[in-house]
Amino acid sequence: MSTQTVVEPEPAATPPAPKRRVTSLEVLCVVLVVALLAQGRLVQWLDVPAIQTGATIFVAVCVQALPFLVLGVLISGAIAAFVPASALNRLLPKRQSVAVPVAGLAGVALPTCECAAVPVARRLMQQGVPTSVALAFLLAAPAVNPVVLVATNVAFPNNPGMVAARLVGSLATAVVMGWLWARFGKAEWIIERALRRLPEPDGRSRWRLFFETSRADLVDAGGFLVLGGLTAAVLNVVIPRAWVDTLGEQIVLGVLVMAVLAVVLALCSEADAFVAASISGMPLLPKLVFLVVGPAIDVKLFALQAGTFGRSFAIRFAPATLVVALVCAVLSGLLFLGGA
């Protein structure tokens, strides 16, 4: 593997060093070599149906989401390098209470999945966009973009109200959360690193900044995405699906069950409509809750947010998002689906 050739000169370079620490490069090598040597045993040891199912789901979530994360960090890097903070400030209305809905609508135009929205939102904050506005974008972009709405329409061909209900429910969630943050949010909940302002790059260093920020964001967020995928895979295998059917018949219980399921399954927002549609014997309202809650908050997003904005942000923001999304979905459902 390519790693070995890179590392060989390492030990030779050590003798004159005053103190010696094991570097991450050496750790990586040891891990890779051990994994290679133990491959046979590892495969044998993991040859349990439940673990294999979990491993497949884990790889599937990672493989499915990583390209979107790459897209997100490229957008984030481009904003950092090529969009001056002053331009963003000119574009957005001066008053936060007006800028929040504008950012929510801007999310409609950007067909990113939820993993891509996190680094972009952080970059917006660094470029001086108010936190509440960036958070409204974070919640709106994955939920209401055209790709997702078309997928929803395809999954529910006989319920055109579903698309409108989803659009309004998700947009309302984003705007309400933005306003709530503007009113109650505290900047110190977000780790300082995520908010540090970038100075304006000059012409020569623009590309360098683009590559460097993209790369660093990818390394940063990638780890947390994997953590989220791992959590989703474990929960996917551990939680018996049977209770969805038995509890789903009751409307109030069904709403709660579907909200929890949306958080636990961590599906891509482009796919969740098909999953919701496939659950038979469930009224439309709980399905709508599933569609509104899922893109706003799930275990994968929680891991990403905790890594990007800090833990004290995530443990406040995530539960609040869950409650607001639940309420918005129910209200929107009553409005567009007539409680059906």
Next chain:
Amino acid sequence: MRRETQNILLVLVGGALLKISLTGAYLQYVKPSHQFWLIGGGAVMVALAVISIGRDLIGPRRDPAAADTPAHGAADPAVHAAAVPDSAVHAAVGLDPAGRTAVGQDSAGHAGPESESQAAADHGPDSHGSAGHGPAGQAAADHGSADHDSAGHDHGDGTHDHPARSAWLLLLPVLAIFLIAPPALGADSVLRGDNRAAASRAAGSDGMVAFSPLPAGSPVPVPMSEFAARAAWDSGNSLTNRDVQLSGFVVAQDTDVYLARLSIACCAADAFPVKVKLVGQGTAGLANDTWLEVVGRVEPGTATKENDYIPTLTVSSITEIPQPENPYEG
């Protein structure tokens, strides 16, 4: 985590994405249309890492003027340390002057006393004049980040280490893909899931619809989800008295034997099963996860709400087949 380690991890993850997308193994995890995303994503990951490695190796050499002027050299890292938020990047750019000095030493054959002291002034105690070992670029890169590692701790800012540690998790999908290569979901996933039928989804409704007639031929190959949908919802009974050919894998549940296929909308995490109950000769004793091509006729009226719309197929012939390239139905 050191910058080189991060780059290697990115190359490994990107390489893993490229590998599965080019060998076709990706079909066990995501749907076919995802291939271009995987190739693009993998290529960008590898490219970002390669650009960064290349900059570490070549960058210092390309800019000899800057290395000669201490004033410039000192201004440079200051700008970038402020410019770039993360410890990782900080490390990256911070190594610039170190790299320059080290390479300078190397190409000069041996460091004179002046440049030695210059290096020490730049990097503090961590700088060891070891540029003579190994290729110049490697030594330069080593030097720079060893330097930073301690600088990062001097910051006294606990959060600095945190994001770097999480990057180790990127190793998990790499190991999973290269070493374990998890198989496509099969009987275990079907048995684990509930009995949700895909019938309603394929038909796009929960009520009777008139389907277009089946194409001519006998037996007619039909996708499992379409078969289930027609059996449950077709007001024209297009399946009645027609020999159909289905392919799927065996799931034995209690005393019954089912032919099953998983249907995915995006990735394997959202897979849900389509099942058809098999009756007739040769259906007993089939092992789970055996892939079969089955020819038979539907028993009309067997897909009801009570059995979760699972139709029954009277089998006339069973052939064992290898797992298809795309094990899922879209």
